[in-house]
Structures are given as C-alpha cells and as structure tokens.
Amino acid sequence: MPECPSVCTPQCTNCDKSQFQVRHRTLEKRFLPKFNILKHLSHDHKMAGQTLVPNVCSVFREDLFHDKVAIVTGGGTGIGKTITQELLHLGCKVMIASRKVERLKKAVTELKSTISRSSLADIDYLQCNIRNEDEVKNLMSQTIKQFGGINFLVNNGGGQFPSGAGDIRLKGWNAVVETNLTGTFLCCREVFNQWFKDHGGVIVNIIVDNFKGFPLMSHSGAARAGVENLTKSLSIEWAEYGVRINSVAPGGGIYSETAAANYANPTMIQSSIPRVPAKRNGTTEEISASVCFLLSPAATFISGETLRVDGGASLYKNKYEIPEHNKLPGYTWEKDLSSKL
Ligand SMILES: CCCCCCC/C=C/C(=O)SCCNC(=O)CCNC(=O)[C@H](O)C(C)(C)COP(=O)(O)OP(=O)(O)OC[C@H]1O[C@@H](n2cnc3c(N)ncnc32)[C@H](O)[C@@H]1OP(=O)(O)O
Ligand SMILES: NC(=O)C1=CN([C@@H]2O[C@H](COP(=O)(O)OP(=O)(O)OC[C@H]3O[C@@H](n4cnc5c(N)ncnc54)[C@H](OP(=O)(O)O)[C@@H]3O)[C@@H](O)[C@H]2O)C=CC1
Numbered sequence: 001m002p003e004c005p006s007v008c009t010p011q012c013t014n015c016d017k018s019q020f021q022v023r024h025r026t027l028e029k030r031f032l033p034k035f036n037i038l039k040h041l042s043h044d045h046k047m048a049g050q051t052l053v054p055n056v057c058s059v060f061r062e063d064l065f066h067d068k069v070a071i072v073t074g075g076g077t078g079i080g081k082t083i084t085q086e087l088l089h090l091g092c093k094v095m096i097a098s099r100k101v102e103r104l105k106k107a108v109t110e111l112k113s114t115i116s117r118s119s120l121a122d123i124d125y126l127q128c129n130i131r132n133e134d135e136v137k138n139l140m141s142q143t144i145k146q147f148g149g150i151n152f153l154v155n156n157g158g159g160q161f162p163s164g165a166g167d168i169r170l171k172g173w174n175a176v177v178e179t180n181l182t183g184t185f186l187c188c189r190e191v192f193n194q195w196f197k198d199h200g201g202v203i204v205n206i207i208v209d210n211f212k213g214f215p216l217m218s219h220s221g222a223a224r225a226g227v228e229n230l231t232k233s234l235s236i237e238w239a240e241y242g243v244r245i246n247s248v249a250p251g252g253g254i255y256s257e258t259a260a261a262n263y264a265n266p267t268m269i270q271s272s273i274p275r276v277p278a279k280r281n282g283t284t285e286e287i288s289a290s291v292c293f294l295l296s297p298a299a300t301f302i303s304g305e306t307l308r309v310d311g312g313a314s315l316y317k318n319k320y321e322i323p324e325h326n327k328l329p330g331y332t333w334e335k336d337l338s339s340k341l
Contacts, residue, residue, distance in 0.1 A: 055333060055334075055337055056085045056086060056088070056089045056114060056333055057089070057333045057336050057337050058086050058089050058090060058289070058292065058333075059289060059336075060086075060090055060289075060292055060293075060296065061090075062089065062090060062091065063090070063091050064090040064091065064292075064296060065087060065090040065091050065092035065151075065152075065295070065296075066090070066091030066092070066119075066120045066121075067091075067120070068091070068092045068093070068151040068152060069092065069093045069094075069095070069143065069147040069148070069149055069150050069151050069152070070087050070092050070093070070094045070095070070150075070151065070152035070153070070154060070295075071094075071095045071096075071097060071139065071140075071143055071150060071152070071153050071154065071187075071191070072084050072087070072094055072095070072096050072097070072154040072156055073096075073097050073098060073128070073130055073154065073155055073156055073157030073158075073183075073187060074096075074097075074098050074156045074157030074158065075094065075095075075096025075097065075098070075104075075107070075125075075154075075156065076096050076098055076100070076103045076104040076106070076107035076108075076125065077098075077103060077107070077256065077258040078254075078256035078257075078258045078259050078284060079156055079206065079250070079254055079256065079259075079284045079287050079288070080096070080098075080154070080156040080157065080206075081096075081107055081111075081256075081284075082256075082284035082285055082287070082288045083154055083156060083287070083288045083291050083292075084096055084107070084111060084123065085111055085114070085288075086285075086288045086289070086292055087121075087152075087292070088111060088114065088115055088119075088121040088123060089114075089121075090121075090292065091119055091120050091121050092121055092152070093120070093121060093122040093123070093147045094121070094122070094123045094124075095123075095124055095125070095126060095139070095142075095143045095146070095147065096108070096123065096124075096125045096126075097125065097126045097127070097128040097130075097139050097157070098127075098128065098129075098157050099127065099128070099129045101125075101127050104125035104126075104127065105125065107125070108123050108124060108125050111123050122147070124146060126138070126139050126142055126143070129183075130155075130157050130179065130183030130184070130186060130187055131178045131179055131182060131183050131186075133186055136183075136186040136187055136190050137190055137194075139187075139190070140190045140191055140194040140195065141194060144194060144195055149195060149199060150191055150194075150195045150196070150201060151201050151202065152201065152202050152203075152204070152295050153187060153188070153191045153201065153202075153203045153204075154203075154204050154206070154291060154295075155183075155184045155187050155188070155203065155204070155205040155206065155227075156206040157179075157183065158179055158180040158183065158184070158206065158220075159176075159179065159180075159220075159262060160176045160179075160180070160217050160219060160220035161176070161262070162216045162217055162263065162268075163216065163217075164216060165218045165219075168218070168219055172219070173219050176219035176220055176223055177219060177222070177223045177226075179223075180220060180223035180224055180226075180227065181223040181224075181226040181227055181230075184205055184227050184230065185230060188203060188230070188234060188245070191203070192238060192241070192243065196238070196241060196242075196243050197241050198241075199242070200241060200242025200243055201242070201243055202243070202244045202245070202294070202295050203234075203243070203244070203245040203246075204245075204246055204247070204248060204291050204294050204295060205227050205230075205231055205245070205246070205247040205248070206247070206248055206250065206287070206291075207224040207227050207228055207247045207248070207249045207306065208220060208221070208224050208249060208250065208252065209249050209250065209251050209252050209308065209310045209313060209314045210224050210225060210249075211249075211308070211314040212314065224249075227247060228247055228249075228306050231245050231246060231247045231304060231305075231306065232304045234304075235303040235304030235305075236304065239303065244299070244300070244302070244303040245303060245304065246294045246299070246302060246303060246304070246305045246306065246307065247305070247306040247307070248287060248290050248291055248294065248306070248307050248309055249306050249307065249308045249309065249310065249314070250282060250287050250309050250310065251272065251276060251281070251282050251308075251309065251310030251311055251313045251314070252269075252272045252310075252313070253269050253270055253271070253272045253273060253276070253281035253282065254269075254281060254282045254283070254284055254286075254287055255269055255270075255281050255283075255284075256284055269281070272313060275313055275316055275318065276310070276311040276312065276313040276316070277311055277312035277313065277315075277316050277322050277328075278311030278312060278313075278328040279311075279322065279324060279325055279326070279328070280311065280326075280328070280329075280330060281330075282309060282310065282311060282330065283330045283331060283332050285330075285331055285332050285333055286309055286330065286331050287309055289331065290307050290309045294307065311328065
C-alpha cells in the first residue's frame with residue numbers, strides 16, 4: 001500500500017479505511033469540542049449555500065450591476081457560486097473560472113436558467129488554474145473578448161487541507177501558497193495589466209479568519225495573511241488608476257457541500273461554532289452580500305480594507321462566557337423571500 005499524506009480526503013483511494021480513520025480521528029479530537037456540535041445547526045444553516053437554494057434575492061437593487069462584467073474564480077461551487085448568482089440577479093455578466101470543467105459547466109447551465117429574459121445578465125465559464133500564469137492571462141483576455149471589458153474581479157478560488165505543520169510536505173505547502181497567494185497575485189496583476197490600468201475596476205479577495213493564527217492550516221493562514229497585505233499595497237499603488245481592492249474574511253464555518261466535502265468529517269466545518277459570539281455558522285449569502293457591497297458604489301471610499309464576516313469570532317477570546325442563544329439569526333435568500341410573502 002503506498003504511503004498516504006497525513007490527512008487525505010474521504011475519496012482517497014491511496015490508503016485502506018482503517019489508516020484513513022485513525023488519521024482523521026486524531027485531527028477531529030483537535031477540532032471538535034466535547035459536546036455535540038450538531039445541536040447548534042438549524043435547518044437554515046444546513047441548507048444555506050447548497051445547490052438547493054431555491055431562489056436568489058438580494059438586499060441590493062436589481063439593476064445595480066446591469067452594465068458590469070465580473071470574473072469570479074471558484075464561481076462554480078460554494079461561496080463563489082452564491083456570489084455569481086447574486087451578481088447575475090443584479091444584472092451583471094459573469095465569467096466563472098476554475099480547474100474542473102464539469103462543475104463549471106453544470107453551474108453555468110443551472111444559473112443561466114435563472115436569468116430573466118429582460119435582464120442583461122449573462123454567464124459563461126473558462127477553465128483556469130489560477131496557479132498557471134498562461135491560463136490566468138487567457139482568462140482575462142478571453143473575458144475581455146467575450147464581454148467587452150472587466151469591471152470586477154472576485155478572487156474566491158482557493159483552499160487548503162488540514163494538517164499539523166510538522167507533517168506538511170514542501171509540495172503541499174507550495175500547492176497551498178501558490179493557490180491562495182500566488183494565484184490571487186497573478187489574477188490581480190493580469191486584470192490590472194490587461195484592463196484595469198486603463199479603465200479602473202474593483203477587486204475583492206476572499207481570505208479566511210486567520211487573525212489569531214490558523215492552527216492545522218498554517219500554510220493557508222500564512223498565504224492569506226500575504227493576500228491581506230497585498231490588498232493594502234495594491235490599494236495604494238493602483239488608486240491613481242481608479243482601482244479599489246478589498247478583502248473579505250469569512251469566519252471558519254460557511255457551510256456548502258463542497259467546503260464540507262473537503263474535510264474528512266463534514267461536521268468539522270461546524271467545529272468553530274462554540275467560539276462564535278453569534279453561536280452559529282455564517283451563510284454563503286452573508287459572504288455574497290458583503291462582496292456585492294464592496295463592489296458597489298456604496299463602497300467607493302473603501303479600499304485596502306479587510307471586512308471580517310465572522311459573527312464576531314475573530315474578536316472572541318473565550319474569557320467571557322456567551323450563553324447559547326439564537327438572537328442573531330442568519331440571512332438567507334429563502335428567509336428573505338418568505339418574509340416578503
Ligand atoms: C479542519 C476544518 C476546520 C474548519 C475551518 C475551515 C475554514 C476554511 C474553510 C475553507 O477554506 S472551505 C474550502 C475548501 N475547499 C478547498 O480547500 C478546495 C481547494 N483545495 C485544494 O484544491 C487542495 O487542498 C490544494 C492542496 C490547495 C490544491 O490541490 P492540488 O490539486 O493542487 O494539489 P494535489 O496534487 O492534490 O496535492 C499537492 C500536494 O499537497 C499535499 N496535499 C494535498 N492534499 C493533502 C491532504 N489532504 N493531506 C495532506 N497533504 C495533502 C500533498 O503533499 C500533495 O502532494 P503529493 O504528496 O500527493 O504528491
Ligand atoms: N467555507 C468556509 O467556511 C470558508 C471558506 N473560505 C474561502 O472561501 C473560498 C471559497 O470556498 P468555499 O466556497 O467554501 O469552498 P469550495 O471548495 O466550494 O470552493 C473552492 C473553489 O476554489 C476553486 N479552486 C481551488 N483551487 C483552484 C485553482 N488552483 N484554480 C482555480 N480555482 C481553484 C475550486 O474549483 P476547482 O476545484 O474547480 O478548481 C472551488 O470552486 C476559498 O478561498 C475558501 O478557502 C474562507 C473561510 C471560510
């Protein structure tokens with residue numbers, strides 16, 4: 001049996017099941033609190049962000065982005081798909097891009113069917129590994145060719161695998177840093193050189209809540225800290241070209257099927273709930289709303305900033321006991337729509 005990385009995915013065919021389970025049990029002990037975290041999950045939290053989100057809606061006006069073009073990396077799944085859906089709802093033309101063509105195609109077919117006939121919105125996809133310089137150049141040039149320009153870049157594509165730092169191999173470290181830091185840099189540089197330098201534009205980078213470190217994800221914590229600082233540098237360098245750039249840092253538990261599938265035990269994504277003052281996970285809609293706000297004219301005086309969308313988690317130090325509560329319920333399109341009925 002070939003040796004397996006210290007943490008593999010549930011789909012791993014490299015190791016036998018027992019080896020897989022032993023490794024994951026060790027990690028789970030580090031992540032999961034002693035009590036049953038599933039009791040914190042309301043139906044809404046479980047559903048939000050899945051492919052079953054019934055209908056899109058938005059707190060923003062429907063024609064807000066009707067003359068705009070956006071690129072969303074990782075736009076075929078999870079948070080990126082919700083952002084894409086909201087941008088389309090607001091009239092935007094959206095190019096989604098990532099490595100796996102099949103899921104991009106599926107998302108385009110699904111989301112195209114939600115665009116109303118009167119809307120100027122449109123969606124297409126391009127295969128692009130953001131770690132590959134030529135593919136990133138191609139993403140920008142093809143989008144300009146197809147949609148006539150680019151107004152928004154949402155650097156959402158990224159991720160990591162959980163592992164103790166002592167077990168991270170150089171190849172794994174490089175994969176995570178190249179994806180999250182170098183990939184984001186390449187997308188920023190290319191959109192600037194090919195379009196924003198002459199026309200201006202807005203960039204939003206999705207990072208993570210790493211403000212108190214990111215144990216067992218140290219590669220990702222370091223890479224995203226790099227993106228946070230890149231955001232500051234570029235906001236100053238490119239202001240004179242009419243470019244704004246900000247980051248959004250979601251708390252460590254935004255549920256989507258794809259995000260959960262990345263971890264051995266899907267409940268891992270819930271493991272931070274006890275340390276969230278809001279006592280719940282965030283929804284993909286809450287991340288999308290913050291991205292749309294930063295892209296919108298309402299944020300024209302905001303640049304170089306990182307918006308934490310984490311229910312207060314990054315501030316919480318555990319010295320103050322917060323009782324269980326449900327006083328800060330999540331925002332979902334499902335609830336928003338049903339409140340209008
Ligand atoms: C523990 C849970 C806490 C909850 C907090 C959650 C907060 C954050 C949540 C999210 O970010 S959700 C988003 C989740 N989605 C993703 O992460 C998807 C994207 N991730 C990836 O594609 C990979 O993880 C990647 C490594 C970033 C890129 O993979 P790539 O396909 O380029 O590389 P590979 O060829 O697969 O691997 C290269 C190298 O990396 C090491 N490695 C990869 N996976 C693992 C693993 N599971 N365990 C240990 N090491 C791994 C390994 O060295 C690989 O090389 P080889 O040794 O296989 O040759
Ligand atoms: N869910 C959460 O709790 C949190 C998520 N985040 C971050 O939010 C972002 C979206 O995550 P989420 O939606 O939850 O999870 P997903 O796994 O659904 O999204 C990750 C997306 O990134 C794309 N991607 C990964 N690597 C590359 C690459 N090299 N080139 C192009 N695209 C790539 C994937 O597409 P493909 O595989 O087709 O390439 C996928 O669509 C990520 O950066 C994630 O780390 C941050 C904090 C918390």
